[in-house]
Amino acid sequence: MPTTVPAYGSExxxxxxxxxxxxxxxxxxxxxxxxxxxxxxVGLQARAATLGTRSIKTTAKAHAIDLAISMIDLTTLEGAxxxxxxxAxxxxxxxxxxxxxxxxxxAAICVYPDMVATARAALAGSGIQVASVATAFPAGRAALPVKLADSRDAVAxxxxxxDMVIDRGAFLSGRYLSVFEEIRAVKEACVRTPGDGSGRDAAHLKVILETGELQTYDNIRRASWLAMLAGADFIKTSTGKVAVNATLPVTQLMLExxxxxxxxxxxxxGVKPAGGIRTTKDAVKYLVVVNETAGPDWLTPRWFRFGASSLLNDLLMQRxxxxTGRYSGPDYVTVD
Structure with a gap:
């Protein structure tokens, strides 16, 4: 059925x-x-491999490290x-x-919905965003009313x-309009209640494709376009909870x-690779791919994020x- 278009600039x-x-x-x-x-x-993988070999020297590396830190969605998504x-x-x-x-x-702290209020209080006045997974994360196996309630609770x-997850089963079955309408419904659930003090009309929506379960690059391209047509503010590779998470070729494809x-x-x-990005070397490769594929407009936390927990420690050690000229080691950074 026809659906309304989210609010954008007139053009x-x-x-x-x-x-x-x-x-x-x-x-x-x-x-x-x-x-x-x-x-x-073959071409996609070769291009990603070539970009991943780019050498970044000292001054540029220092800038890249600080940029990568500013792009991190620092995440804890554990039952404990x-x-x-x-x-902390x-x-x-x-x-x-x-x-x-x-x-x-x-850039943000990412938690489960029941921890949003705690994170918001702890971050008050910092400018750091509070991100919450929703829609029965990570599997997404729940009825739509449950997913919408999950999203509304996080926003409230x-x-x-x-950060919502798409219904991979519906997508792989070819029920594209069902996936589209679900994303649209969650987008509407992200609209804030007037006077909630947030200063924003709606929470930004990141749509997780779970690319490791989509089987082919063609499916990843289709899912990316589907999510964007439905109003995604970001497309995100993964939940970090499956065997195959973010990869350089997949991120390049999503940037394209x-x-x-x-x-x-x-x-x-925006684009957010998540899961398996643990080292400064990895992060720099991703930044090179962003610059060479989408361009410098995406080289800001507004348009590119890393979903990570352990990455920050390695960036700090390299920084x-x-x-100082000395490698301090893991004992000199906090354990998340």
Whole structure:
């Protein structure tokens, strides 16, 4: 069925409205998604491998480290999470290295919905965003009313960003319009109650594709476009809870998708690789791919994030080495 277009700038809204026929029916959406150019898997992997070998020297590396720190969604998504653990993580996000106040703060703290209020209180006045997973994360196996309630609870508790998971079963079964409508419904659930003090009309929506379960690069491209057409503010690779999470080729493919989507619609969408990015060397590779694929417009925390927990520690150790000439080791950073 036809659905409304989210609020964008007038030009972008007009360009999106011109694509309304694409989502008017399941058959139309299928034609559009299957009409996207096929992915050259060999070429994609070769390009990602080549970009991953780029050498970053001292001054550029220092800038890249600080940029990567500022892009981190510092995350704890464990059943054993406690308010004390969340408050400690928030303190680390505000001052990643208490001995060096020149270290930038992280972009967001990502928690389960029941920990959002704790994180929001701990981060008050810091400017760091509170992100919350929702929609029966990580499997997403719940009825739509449950998913919407999960999202509304997170937003009501103060989440600035909501990370939802798509129904991979529906997508792989070819029920594209069902996935589209679910994303749209969650987008609407992210609208805030007037007067909640957030200063924002709606929480930003990150749509997790769980690329490790989508089987092919062509499916990842289709899922990326589907999520963006439905109103995603970010497309995210993974939950971090499956065997295959973020990879450089997949992230490059998603960056190509957001670049092409902006060229078509005028709407810019962010990208968030998550899961398995643990070292400074890895983070720098991703930043190179961002710059060379989507361009410098995406090289900000507003448009690119790392979903990570352990990455921050390695970035801090490498930063200390550049600053002092000594490699301090893991004993000199907090254990998350």
């Amino acid at each position: 972008a809204a007009e360009r999106l409205a011109s694509m309304a026929d694409v989502t008017a029916s399941d058959a139309a959406l299928r034609r559009f998604l299957h009409g996207l150019p096929g992915v050259d898997a 999470d406690t308010p004390g653990k969340v408050r 993580l928030c303190a680390k996000g505000v001052h990643p290295d208490p001995t060096d106040r020149t270290v930038p703060q992280v 508790a103060g989440a600035d960003e909501v 998708a957001v670049r092409d989507f902006r060229a078509t619609t005028g709407v810019q969408v 200390q080495k550049l600053t």
